[in-house]
Amino acid sequence: MEADIGFAVDAMALKCGGGSNTERLIKYARIVELMGLAAKGFKITRPLEGDLKIADVSATEVATNAGIPTVGVTVRLENGVSFHGATPLGTSAGTDEAIHLVDSTIEKCPATEKYPELFDFDADNKTYKFKKEVTSDVVAGKHDEELSELWRRALRYGGKGCLNAVENVEKHIAPLFVGKTLGEVGSLVDVDKQLLALERKLAVERGKLPENAEKDQQIAVMQRKANLGMNAILSCSLALGRLVAAREGVELPDILRQMEGNIDRDALYSVDGK
Structure with a gap:
């Protein structure tokens, strides 16, 4: 996703870590791919039909060079076309950062x-x-x-395995999208709103967030993504973002470029609260 965002906003540079890291190399390769397509003037000339349906959303653990896995998500259409997304490994060092969900973290059961x-x-x-x-x-x-x-x-x-995050994709996220037509999926913002709303819903169901919580408290929970897992949510967002772009007959960076500076934070999180 960093590569697509960087290309979309005409960034002068992209910092992805050491070149020996496999997932970093994938990002660099994506930049090279996008630059090559731009140099050729490549354009998608046959967008996907809006009445095509999503047939499957599946997730797996994906190996990384660190020796521990992350989550990979594949969205498949009824015509066999598929879109993939995988979240880079790691959790930011700051406080209240998004959570890369691992299996040693156990929910009440x-x-x-x-x-x-x-x-x-x-x-x-x-x-x-x-x-x-x-x-x-x-x-x-x-x-x-x-x-x-x-x-x-x-x-x-x-x-540090992430089978729980994989299961969250297939148990909680997949039912939101399987069976929908591409037209019903909406925009990338619509996709992310659904994913964030599901994160909030799980937090309430698990007793981690009061139903009448203050707006900032609700947003903080959605930003942390500790219930579904950042690795589950972002991988789904990336795969579905590529689907949305293909439906519009463009590449994902084109969608992101259109969104730049036009995202309403309150609308994205769409919470009720004081």
Whole structure:
């Protein structure tokens, strides 16, 4: 996405990290691809028909050079055409940044209620993690399949797997779009509004956000993306953004260029509150 945004706004440079990082190289390659298309004067001459339907939205873990995965999303149309998006790995170092959801972060569930002695509770985020002293033998001794699955996921990639974020795409996000025609998908802003509204809805359902929360509190939750995961939301936004662009007969940077300076923050988050 950084490459498409940078190209869209005619940025003089793009800082993506070290050249040895695979995901950084992908961004640089995308810039080269876009520059090549621009130099040729390439234009899409046959936009996708608006009555085509989205047949599937699927997600997988995608390997990165860091040895831990991120989320990749593929949106497939009924005619077989597909659009892909994957979120770069990592969480920003600042406070209140968007959350790259990993499997060692556990939501409240029957296992956390049944075995409180095995978990530490994060009061700020209202999530759980296995205590450091918990071992495989302790978990196996409980003879509980749900607990064992939580433990297995918490061990994968040192706790940094993202199967939960993958499942969030397929369980929560996919139903928003599968079966819709391209015309019904709306604009990229419409797509992002739906994704952010779903993040807020999950936060309320999980008891992390009061239904009558102040506007700034609601926006903060949507910016953090800790329920669906930044890696789930942004990968879907990128894949669907490419779909929207193809429907309009343009490349994604063309859509982003049109949006530059024209996004109403309040409309994007579309929250009610004082």
